[in-house]
Amino acid sequence: MRRSIPLVLVSGLTGLFLLTAPAGPAAEAAVLGAPCKPGSGVKLRGKDFTEGAALPVNLRCADLTGAKLDEVDLTQKDLTGALLKNASLKEADLTQARLEYADLTGADLSNADLGQMHAKQATLRGAILTDAEAGQAEFPHADLTGAIMARAELTQAEFTDATLVDADLNEATLGQVQARNADFTRAKMREVKLGQAKLQFAVFKGANLTEAEFTQAELRGADLHGATVRGASFIQADDVNLTGALGEPKDVPDDAVGSTSDLPEEDVAADSGGDSGDSGTGASTGGRGGLGLVLMILSGLGLSLTLILWGLSYRRRVDRANRFAAARRTAEEDVIRLGEEIDALDFDYKINHMDGGSVDQDWRRALDAYEAAKVALSGAQDIPQLGGVAAAIHHGRDALGRVRSRLT
Numbered sequence: 001m002r003r004s005i006p007l008v009l010v011s012g013l014t015g016l017f018l019l020t021a022p023a024g025p026a027a028e029a030a031v032l033g034a035p036c037k038p039g040s041g042v043k044l045r046g047k048d049f050t051e052g053a054a055l056p057v058n059l060r061c062a063d064l065t066g067a068k069l070d071e072v073d074l075t076q077k078d079l080t081g082a083l084l085k086n087a088s089l090k091e092a093d094l095t096q097a098r099l100e101y102a103d104l105t106g107a108d109l110s111n112a113d114l115g116q117m118h119a120k121q122a123t124l125r126g127a128i129l130t131d132a133e134a135g136q137a138e139f140p141h142a143d144l145t146g147a148i149m150a151r152a153e154l155t156q157a158e159f160t161d162a163t164l165v166d167a168d169l170n171e172a173t174l175g176q177v178q179a180r181n182a183d184f185t186r187a188k189m190r191e192v193k194l195g196q197a198k199l200q201f202a203v204f205k206g207a208n209l210t211e212a213e214f215t216q217a218e219l220r221g222a223d224l225h226g227a228t229v230r231g232a233s234f235i236q237a238d239d240v241n242l243t244g245a246l247g248e249p250k251d252v253p254d255d256a257v258g259s260t261s262d263l264p265e266e267d268v269a270a271d272s273g274g275d276s277g278d279s280g281t282g283a284s285t286g287g288r289g290g291l292g293l294v295l296m297i298l299s300g301l302g303l304s305l306t307l308i309l310w311g312l313s314y315r316r317r318v319d320r321a322n323r324f325a326a327a328r329r330t331a332e333e334d335v336i337r338l339g340e341e342i343d344a345l346d347f348d349y350k351i352n353h354m355d356g357g358s359v360d361q362d363w364r365r366a367l368d369a370y371e372a373a374k375v376a377l378s379g380a381q382d383i384p385q386l387g388g389v390a391a392a393i394h395h396g397r398d399a400l401g402r403v404r405s406r407l408t
Contacts, residue, residue, distance in 0.1 A: 036061040038103055039083040101347070121343070141343050161339055181336055200378070201332060210247070214240075220378055221332065229260060243325060258321075324383055331380070331389040335373045338396050342370060345400060348407050362399040369396030 041061035048068040049055060055072075056062070061081035070090045078098045086106040094112060099119045107127045114134035121141045129149045140160040148168045159179040168188045175195045179202050186206040193213045201221040209224075211231040220239035230247025234240050234256065242249065243258030349363065369392045376388035 036081045038081045038101060039063040039065075041082070121347070161336075161343065181339060201335075201374070223329065223332070243321070327383050327386055328377070328380065331377055331386045334393050335370070335377055335389065338370055338373065338393050338400075341397070341400055342366060345404060345407070349403070362402045365399035366396045366403065369393070369399060 038061055041058065041063065042056050043063045044056075044067055045063050046066045047053070047064070049072050050068050050070050055074075055077075059077055059079050059082060061083075062079065063083045064079075064087050065083050065085045067084070067087045069092050070088050071092060072089070073093045074089075074097050075093050076096045076098075077094075079102055080098050080100045082099065082102045084099075084102060084104045084107050087104070087108070089107055089109045089112050091111045092109070092113070094109075094114050094117050096116045097114075097118070099117060099122050101121050102119065103123045104127050105123055105125045107124070109132055110128050110130045112129070112132050114129070114132050114137045117134065117137040119137065119139050119142055122139065122143075124139075124142060124144045124147050126146045127144070127148070129147060129152050132149070132152045134152055134154050134157055136156045136158075137154065138158045139162050140158055142159070142162045144159075144162060144164045144167050146166045147164065149172055150168050150170045152169070152172045154177060155173055155175045157174065157177050159177060159182045161181045162179070163183045164187050165183055165185045166187065167184070169184075169192050170188050170190045171192065172189075173193045174197055175193055177194065177197045177199075180198055180200045181202065182199070183203045184207050185203055187204070188208050189204075189212055190208055190210045191212065192209070194217050195213055195215040197214070197217045199214075199217055199219050199222050201223075202219075203223045204227040205223055206226040208228045209232050210228055211233075212229070213233050213235075214237045215233065215235045217234075217237045218239065219237055219241070222239075222241065224242055225244030227245050228247050229242065229245045229249040232247075232249045233251045234249055234253060235251045237253060237256075240253055240256035241258045242252070242256060242260050245258070245260045247260055249260065373389050373392035373396065376392055377386070380386045380389065
């Protein structure tokens with residue numbers, strides 16, 4: 001028994017030393033599995049690796065700002081939290097590389113191989129991904145504002161909750177892409193291919209979707225207000241809502257709702273042409289008799305009354321639809337904001353390595369409330385039904401508040 005006590009003490013003291021021994025931020029984060037501080041790793045700013053220079057083994061949170069990595073093999077490299085601002089990665093191989101929380105602002109990844117790359121919450125503002133091969137790449141919660149991704153191959157890529165405001169995706173292929181809640185506001189998406197894409201609650205406000213292909217895409221809750229859909233194809237697309245869209249699309253499903261801004265003008269012109277034709281016929285058949293003139297006047301009055309009644313009924317329906325659409329957009333924005341609050345707190349939560357206890361319970365409540373809000377939003381058919389969304393958001397924010405108070 002006496003011999004076993006010293007062994008226990010030695011092992012305990014050894015473990016305590018390992019836990020309390022000083023370590024660099026990158027090494028410390030690697031041990032805990034939490035995100036390290038971006039740029040806190042090895043300093044490689046402006047280095048040129050195109051001539052075969054060896055890269056360090058540990059690149060987590062490395063500072064590679066302005067580095068030249070053209071055609072460099074970075075397959076399965078762990079670049080979590082790395083700074084790659086304005087780095088040149090043309091034709092580089094980043095297959096299955098990990099770039100979670102990395103900063104690639106202004107980086108050039110033209111013709112790079114990004115297949116199955118992991119870039120959760122990465123920043124790629126203004127990055128160039130022209131002609132990149134990024135099949136099955138993951139960009140959830142990433143910021144791709146102003147990124148140039150023309151002709152990129154993005155089949156089965158993930159952009160859940162990603163920001164692609166003002167991005168250039170002209171002629172890109174996004175077949176079977178996962179892009180729930182993604183923000184494509186003002187994005188350039190001419191001739192983009194979105195076959196079988198998951199686009200629930202995605203935002204396309206002001207986007208140019210001319211001749212885009214949405215074959216069998218899922219568009220429940222997608223916002224097309226101000227988007228140009230001239231020549232866009234919606235073959236077998238689900239839950240299409242063209243309210244506020246511009247231009248004349250094609251192959252629109254019969255169950256689609258809303259109409260583009262050009263359609264009412266065309267309908268009015270068609271109605272006016274029909275009325276003129278009827279009047280001309282009445283005048284010609286009325287000939288020289290007064291009876292024909294009376295019948296023409298009566299038919300004109302009847303038609304006018306019918307059009308007035310139809311117009312009033314149509315206006316009421318439009319007003320109701322507009323009120324619901326406005327309320328739904330507000331609720332949708334609240335859901336998106338709740339998701340953003342969860343994402344923002346997720347980073348701090350991992351860094352603080354909070355495990356178990358009431359914090360985990362509140363965190364789970366917040367996540368459950370977020371999912372409940374999305375379900376309630378997708379099923380709402382009128383304004384009263386949106387109350388469930390507000391209630392779920394309220395509970396979610398209460399739970400987040402308790403988590404936040406413990407982290408601060």
